[in-house]
Amino acid sequence: MSSKGFGYCGLACDYCQDNPNCVGCKKGGCPEKEACKNYQCCTSKNYKYCFECPDFPCEDSILHKLRIRIFCQYIQRYGEEDLKKHLEENYKKGIVYHYQNKHIGDYDQFDTENEIIEFIKNGRK
Template sequence: MKRELGIARCGLACCLCSENVACAGCDSGECPDKDWCENRKCSISKKIGHCYECDEKCTKGLLSKIKPYAFTEFVRRYGEDRLLDCLERNEKNGIVYHREGINGDYDDFDDVEALIEYIKTGHR
């Protein structure tokens, strides 16, 4: 885990991403998705660093997917440090962020609350 990379604007965990060796992040100016990323554009236009700082409950862009939406909601409730602590603990306990391509153990959910509980406890 590269904790210093933290959480992306949309809620994805840059700190655990398998692409974080080559990716410099949302704000680097080098992001290959910067021209189409709706969450990046929206948060920049609102002058906020992350979607979790916004008061709106939206499902734009990547927030239409369970994982980034649940991670964003987790940070709203408990803070980014607690999310990072949980992700780090879970990784040490064998939970994998990216197992096949960009899918891993946090992707097999269809309920936001169930995923938030999994993040908190590391148990299904």
């Protein structure tokens, strides 16, 4: 994982291919930051992650997507380094975070929190 880290919502900025010049959400690099409720909320309240907010998970934001919400909760429970380690291991196994030109990937194929967490930890269903 490069130095982009994770977004406020838990997105893994290092695996996003949308904008190669982006330096990461927390470094102000996201082109959607003006319209992103999560970015605006966290920066105005000095939160490092959305889970610090008493309204987490807010439904009228990107957190309505299961994978994104679970990534944020995963960081809350296990920490950034644990998620980073598993994403790197899974990437080496061929697991794709985002398919080319899409905002979905292998982590989006699940219907429950437990399935996603199991996939993060083990790289398989």
